[in-house]
Amino acid sequence: MLLDEITKDALGLHAVFLNDALITLGIKDGNVLAKLHPHLQDTTELLTSFNTVRPGQHTAGSGP
Incomplete structure:
Protein backbone atom coordinates (compact mmCIF):
# COMPACT_ATOMS: atom_id res chain seq x y z
CA MET A 1 0.00 0.00 0.00
CA LEU A 2 2.95 2.28 0.61
CA LEU A 3 4.25 1.57 -2.90
CA ASP A 4 0.79 2.42 -4.22
CA GLU A 5 0.98 5.77 -2.42
CA ILE A 6 4.38 6.48 -3.96
CA THR A 7 3.10 5.47 -7.40
CA LYS A 8 0.10 7.77 -7.01
CA ASP A 9 2.36 10.67 -5.99
CA ALA A 10 4.78 10.07 -8.86
CA LEU A 11 2.44 9.07 -11.68
CA GLY A 12 -1.06 9.94 -10.56
CA LEU A 13 -2.10 6.29 -10.96
CA HIS A 14 -2.75 3.40 -8.63
CA ALA A 15 -0.13 0.68 -8.70
CA VAL A 16 -1.14 -2.30 -10.84
CA PHE A 17 -0.46 -4.70 -7.95
CA LEU A 18 -2.71 -2.92 -5.46
CA VAL A 53 24.33 11.31 -0.12
CA ARG A 54 24.62 11.74 -3.87
CA PRO A 55 27.53 10.48 -5.95
CA GLY A 56 30.50 12.82 -5.46
CA GLN A 57 29.17 14.15 -2.15
CA HIS A 58 30.93 13.51 1.11
CA THR A 59 29.53 13.36 4.58
CA ALA A 60 31.34 14.56 7.67
CA GLY A 61 34.24 12.26 8.40
CA SER A 62 33.97 10.33 5.14
CA GLY A 63 37.00 11.75 3.42
CA PRO A 64 37.99 14.82 1.40
Whole structure:
Protein backbone atom coordinates (compact mmCIF):
# COMPACT_ATOMS: atom_id res chain seq x y z
CA MET A 1 0.00 0.00 0.00
CA LEU A 2 2.95 2.28 0.61
CA LEU A 3 4.25 1.57 -2.90
CA ASP A 4 0.79 2.42 -4.22
CA GLU A 5 0.98 5.77 -2.42
CA ILE A 6 4.38 6.48 -3.96
CA THR A 7 3.10 5.47 -7.40
CA LYS A 8 0.10 7.77 -7.01
CA ASP A 9 2.36 10.67 -5.99
CA ALA A 10 4.78 10.07 -8.86
CA LEU A 11 2.44 9.07 -11.68
CA GLY A 12 -1.06 9.94 -10.56
CA LEU A 13 -2.10 6.29 -10.96
CA HIS A 14 -2.75 3.40 -8.63
CA ALA A 15 -0.13 0.68 -8.70
CA VAL A 16 -1.14 -2.30 -10.84
CA PHE A 17 -0.46 -4.70 -7.95
CA LEU A 18 -2.71 -2.92 -5.46
CA ASN A 19 -5.64 -5.35 -5.67
CA ASP A 20 -3.29 -8.34 -5.34
CA ALA A 21 -1.71 -6.77 -2.27
CA LEU A 22 -5.09 -6.20 -0.63
CA ILE A 23 -6.14 -9.79 -1.37
CA THR A 24 -2.84 -11.17 -0.04
CA LEU A 25 -3.22 -9.16 3.15
CA GLY A 26 -6.82 -10.33 3.50
CA ILE A 27 -8.16 -6.77 3.42
CA LYS A 28 -11.81 -6.68 2.39
CA ASP A 29 -12.63 -3.15 3.53
CA GLY A 30 -12.98 -1.09 0.34
CA ASN A 31 -12.36 2.11 2.30
CA VAL A 32 -9.05 1.02 3.79
CA LEU A 33 -6.97 3.17 1.42
CA ALA A 34 -8.98 6.27 2.28
CA LYS A 35 -8.59 5.50 5.98
CA LEU A 36 -4.84 4.87 5.69
CA HIS A 37 -4.09 7.67 3.22
CA PRO A 38 -2.99 10.26 5.83
CA HIS A 39 -0.68 7.74 7.47
CA LEU A 40 0.77 6.51 4.17
CA GLN A 41 1.31 10.11 3.06
CA ASP A 42 3.07 10.92 6.35
CA THR A 43 5.30 7.89 5.86
CA THR A 44 6.29 8.85 2.31
CA GLU A 45 7.04 12.40 3.46
CA LEU A 46 9.19 11.05 6.27
CA LEU A 47 11.09 8.76 3.91
CA THR A 48 11.75 11.56 1.43
CA SER A 49 12.91 13.90 4.17
CA PHE A 50 16.01 11.86 4.95
CA ASN A 51 19.24 13.42 3.77
CA THR A 52 20.75 11.25 1.07
CA VAL A 53 24.33 11.31 -0.12
CA ARG A 54 24.62 11.74 -3.87
CA PRO A 55 27.53 10.48 -5.95
CA GLY A 56 30.50 12.82 -5.46
CA GLN A 57 29.17 14.15 -2.15
CA HIS A 58 30.93 13.51 1.11
CA THR A 59 29.53 13.36 4.58
CA ALA A 60 31.34 14.56 7.67
CA GLY A 61 34.24 12.26 8.40
CA SER A 62 33.97 10.33 5.14
CA GLY A 63 37.00 11.75 3.42
CA PRO A 64 37.99 14.82 1.40
